[in-house]
Amino acid sequence: MGGDMAAETEDPAGFRAELREWLEANCPESLRDANGPEDSICWGGKRWVFESEDQKLWLERCVTRGLTVPTWPKEYGGAGYSREQEKVFHQEMARINARWPLQSFGIWMLGPALLHFGTPEQKAHFLPPISRGEIRWCQGYSEPGAGSDLASVQTRCEDKGDHWLVNGQKIWTSYADQADWIFALVRTDREAKKHLGITFLLLDMTSPGVTTRPIKLISGASPFCETFFDNVEVPKEHAPGISSVVGTVNRGWDVAKYLLTHERTMISATGSGARSLGAVLSEEMGGITDASLRAAAVKAEVDALAIGLTLERYKDMAESGQGVGDASAMLKYVGTELNKDRHELMMATGGSEALEWDGPHGTRPADWLRTKANSIEGGTSEVMLGIVSRRVLGLPG
Amino acid sequence: MAKLVLNEEERMLADSARAFLDDAAPVKHLRELRDAGRTHDPALWKAMAEMGWAGILVPESAGGADMGHAAAGLLAGEMGKTLVASPFLSSAVIAATALRQVSDRRAADALAGIASGEVTYALAIDEGPKFAPEATRMEARREGNGFRLTGRKTFVVDGGFADRLLVLARTGEGLTLFDIPADRAGVSREGRAMIDSRDAARIDFDAVEATGEDVLGQVDDAMRVLRPALEAGQAALAAELSGLAAGAFGMTVGYLKERKQFGVLIGQFQALQHRAADLWCQTEVTASAILHAGRKLDEDPENATLAVSLAKARATETAKAAVIEGVQMHGGIGMTDAFDMGFYMKRARVGAEWLGDYGWHAEQVARLRGF
Ligand SMILES: Cc1cc2nc3c(=O)[nH]c(=O)nc-3n(C[C@H](O)[C@H](O)[C@H](O)COP(=O)(O)OP(=O)(O)OC[C@H]3O[C@@H](n4cnc5c(N)ncnc54)[C@H](O)[C@@H]3O)c2cc1C
Numbered sequence: 102m103g104g105d106m107a108a109e110t111e112d113p114a115g116f117r118a119e120l121r122e123w124l125e126a127n128c129p130e131s132l133r134d135a136n137g138p139e140d141s142i143c144w145g146g147k148r149w150v151f152e153s154e155d156q157k158l159w160l161e162r163c164v165t166r167g168l169t170v171p172t173w174p175k176e177y178g179g180a181g182y183s184r185e186q187e188k189v190f191h192q193e194m195a196r197i198n199a200r201w202p203l204q205s206f207g208i209w210m211l212g213p214a215l216l217h218f219g220t221p222e223q224k225a226h227f228l229p230p231i232s233r234g235e236i237r238w239c240q241g242y243s244e245p246g247a248g249s250d251l252a253s254v255q256t257r258c259e260d261k262g263d264h265w266l267v268n269g270q271k272i273w274t275s276y277a278d279q280a281d282w283i284f285a286l287v288r289t290d291r292e293a294k295k296h297l298g299i300t301f302l303l304l305d306m307t308s309p310g311v312t313t314r315p316i317k318l319i320s321g322a323s324p325f326c327e328t329f330f331d332n333v334e335v336p337k338e339h340a341p342g343i344s345s346v347v348g349t350v351n352r353g354w355d356v357a358k359y360l361l362t363h364e365r366t367m368i369s370a371t372g373s374g375a376r377s378l379g380a381v382l383s384e385e386m387g388g389i390t391d392a393s394l395r396a397a398a399v400k401a402e403v404d405a406l407a408i409g410l411t412l413e414r415y416k417d418m419a420e421s422g423q424g425v426g427d428a429s430a431m432l433k434y435v436g437t438e439l440n441k442d443r444h445e446l447m448m449a450t451g452g453s454e455a456l457e458w459d460g461p462h463g464t465r466p467a468d469w470l471r472t473k474a475n476s477i478e479g480g481t482s483e484v485m486l487g488i489v490s491r492r493v494l495g496l497p498g
Numbered sequence: 499m500a501k502l503v504l505n506e507e508e509r510m511l512a513d514s515a516r517a518f519l520d521d522a523a524p525v526k527h528l529r530e531l532r533d534a535g536r537t538h539d540p541a542l543w544k545a546m547a548e549m550g551w552a553g554i555l556v557p558e559s560a561g562g563a564d565m566g567h568a569a570a571g572l573l574a575g576e577m578g579k580t581l582v583a584s585p586f587l588s589s590a591v592i593a594a595t596a597l598r599q600v601s602d603r604r605a606a607d608a609l610a611g612i613a614s615g616e617v618t619y620a621l622a623i624d625e626g627p628k629f630a631p632e633a634t635r636m637e638a639r640r641e642g643n644g645f646r647l648t649g650r651k652t653f654v655v656d657g658g659f660a661d662r663l664l665v666l667a668r669t670g671e672g673l674t675l676f677d678i679p680a681d682r683a684g685v686s687r688e689g690r691a692m693i694d695s696r697d698a699a700r701i702d703f704d705a706v707e708a709t710g711e712d713v714l715g716q717v718d719d720a721m722r723v724l725r726p727a728l729e730a731g732q733a734a735l736a737a738e739l740s741g742l743a744a745g746a747f748g749m750t751v752g753y754l755k756e757r758k759q760f761g762v763l764i765g766q767f768q769a770l771q772h773r774a775a776d777l778w779c780q781t782e783v784t785a786s787a788i789l790h791a792g793r794k795l796d797e798d799p800e801n802a803t804l805a806v807s808l809a810k811a812r813a814t815e816t817a818k819a820a821v822i823e824g825v826q827m828h829g830g831i832g833m834t835d836a837f838d839m840g841f842y843m844k845r846a847r848v849g850a851e852w853l854g855d856y857g858w859h860a861e862q863v864a865r866l867r868g869f
Contacts, residue, residue, distance in 0.1 A: 377868050379868050383869055389869065398869070399863065399864045400860065402863060402864065402867050402869070404812075406863070406867075407783045407787040407808060410502065410786040410787055411783045411786040413502055413786070414502035414785075414786040417501040418503050420501075421503050423503070431779045431782055434776075434779055435779050435780075485775075486771070486772040486775040486776060487775075489775035490772065491771075494771075494774060494778060495751075495755070496754055496765040496766070496771050496774065497755065497763050498766070
């Protein structure tokens with residue numbers, strides 16, 4: 102939305118002009134379809150099959166300029182952009198409607214956690230392959246008995262001298278069957294209080310004893326899995342000096358929570374970058390004539406703009422040193438509930454045409470069903486409200 | 499655009515405003531005015547003017563502080579928290595912005611009068627129950643070199659005591675904005691007893707004489723002057739409502755931590771926790787729209803309409819939710835006149851209507867977003 106509401110900033114150093122020229126020259130025509138289906142964006146990883154030469158080329162070109170992770174330091178594959186420069190980058194991408202070159206849990210979740218908690222060796226080892234889309238990561242947090250109550254994870258992790266021995270089960274592991282590596286919460290101390298016996302572990306999905314079983318979603322897709330660990334041996338060091346544990350053993354909860362604030366902020370943005378709902382709906386209906394539908398769509402538009410500004414404001418606050426912290430629960434709650442509303446409206450305007458899986462509206466019904474997970478994944482709306490009421494408002498537990 | 503965080507100067511302004519208002523104008527102050535049958539406290543306005551608030555949008559050359567709309571919004575927000583009654587919006591924001599669109603000696607003098615706190619203004623536009631400036635019917639008939647104004651204006655906020663009036667009237671081809679003294683012959687005003695205990699008047703104009711000198715801006719072209727003034731007022735009113743919501747919400751959260759039922763603090767009930775948390779989220783989202791509207795008016799005023807209407811639409815809804823939940827979560831005490839929440843509820847309702855309600859502003863958003 103930044104592109105719509107924000108005026109273009111001044112460009113004294115010619116930053117915007119140079120970037121614009123580069124994007125114009127390097128973004129292939131066929132990749133100028135940012136409003137296309139979500140799964141058209143490259144996820145990277147060893148198993149990724151590029152849909153076209155252009156998709157591959159676009160990724161490679163962006164990698165050379167650090168544009169897959171523009172705010173990361175250059176040494177780890179980023180462009181070292183400031184917040185202001187990142188904004189300009191987003192505006193210029195939107196200007197030519199360019200598709201994102203790469204998306205991944207490595208970029209959204211593990212990367213920020215490693216930048217904060219990782220050793221210099223871990224950063225140098227794990228971050229560049231993420232930025233280049235070479236290694237795809239999945240998130241092993243949830244278990245059958247540990248959903249909202251995440252700190253009660255039971256996957257057992259025993260110290261065997263030179264390696265860790267992992268046994269247990271994860272569930273709802275998105276893209277576990279496509280991922281190369283997993284970052285997992287495992288229990289290293291069964292005696293300690295539940296938050297104090299958890300470790301944040303990095304392991305290779307090709308390790309003997311790791312198996313995955315896909316689970317089908319109501320949208321017809323099957324992006325998540327059950328993940329089983331059966332006597333999996335994880336070396337203490339993946340390479341000399343590269344620990345498989347992020348942060349301290351038994352203090353993985355701190356890493357887990359920090360990562361969740363990034364995950365939540367990311368999920369919160371799902372709906373707000375989109376085009377004006379009114380423009381989309383009016384285009385296809387030639388003006389919305391149904392009064393109650395129109396009123397609901399207008400309200401959703403008002404909320405979308407205000408929520409988009411709130412994301413901007415919190416990023417500005419983070420840049421000026423005021424941590425987002427628990428307020429990421431607020432961002433996630435309002436952003437995901439809005440996204441669900443938007444997709445309800447798209448279904449309603451589509452009418453019976455939007456009821457066909459591959460009908461005139463393409464993936465619309467599948468997208469609508471998928472949004473229902475937004476207020477569950479990464480912590481449910483109820484859990485978000487709980488965080489706000491206890492940690493922000495200080496209401497009694 | 500400047501960041502959506504307060505800079506050092508802005509933070510200091512808000513802090514000092516809070517400190518002053520907690521002392522000089524807590525909600526108790528409004529209650530005392532009401533109980534004494536008054537709608538306005540000239541001494542309070544004088545003190546505000548001395549701190550530079552009356553001139554917050556007045557150029558330094560006319561004795562103002564010229565701090566801009568984001569800063570004016572901060573002041574309005576702090577006033578909203580404790581329901582401060584003052585002509586800040588009418589004079590310091592709306593009239594000052596209108597006068598700034600005109601660069602002549604008379605406008606400069608008028609701005610100096612506003613900044614010093616000596617002259618107060620009220621905006622007379624509404625004629626029916628809803629905000630609809632374009633539908634103005636009051637007539638300013640040409641007569642010789644001048645005009646005769648005849649008709650009735652309603653809901654003239656601060657119109658009961660203002661020294662001068664900005665009056666919108668129809669002149670042949672279009673609309674014209676007049677700036678006239680409130681005691682001119684033929685003007686009769688009647689203060690109305692408003693639910694929020696603040697000032698508003700019904701004003702009748704009976705062939706009131708106006709000259710070309712009294713026209714602000716150009717004849718038949720009121721909107722060039724009025725649109726920026728309205729947008730400034732709408733943004734500041736939105737800020738006030740956002741502050742009002744925060745004030746009411748603070749009382750409610752306080753009560754959740756203090757009131758016991760069933761042997762526990764009522765704030766332990768998850769049903770109330772989640773509603774309070776949702777309200778806080780709404781308040782935060784609205785606060786972003788408010789600050790953004792102020793920044794936009796300061797930096798790109800020609801294109802601020804969307805930002806302003808977004809702010810007013812959101813603030814109206816958020817304030818409404820905050821006072822409804824505020825009364826509900828206080829139980830019986832929330833319904834008593836002796837408790838302050840009712841004052842918040844009544845001001846929120848007046849603020850919702852003034853300068854365009856939710857529907858009016860949502861419609862602007864819809865129009866500008868391609869509906
Ligand atoms: C599409 C999708 C992708 C996912 N991807 C991943 C992934 O990649 N990795 C991963 O680790 N996990 C993933 N998850 C799992 C997700 O994080 C969990 O589903 C989520 O945390 C909720 O846990 P649960 O499913 O066990 O529900 P439960 O915790 O059993 O919740 C059931 C209901 O009870 C409510 N509830 C629970 N506790 C409270 C409380 N204290 N107060 C009020 N209400 C409460 C919940 O809000 C919910 O409505 C994914 C989930 C989905 C849907």
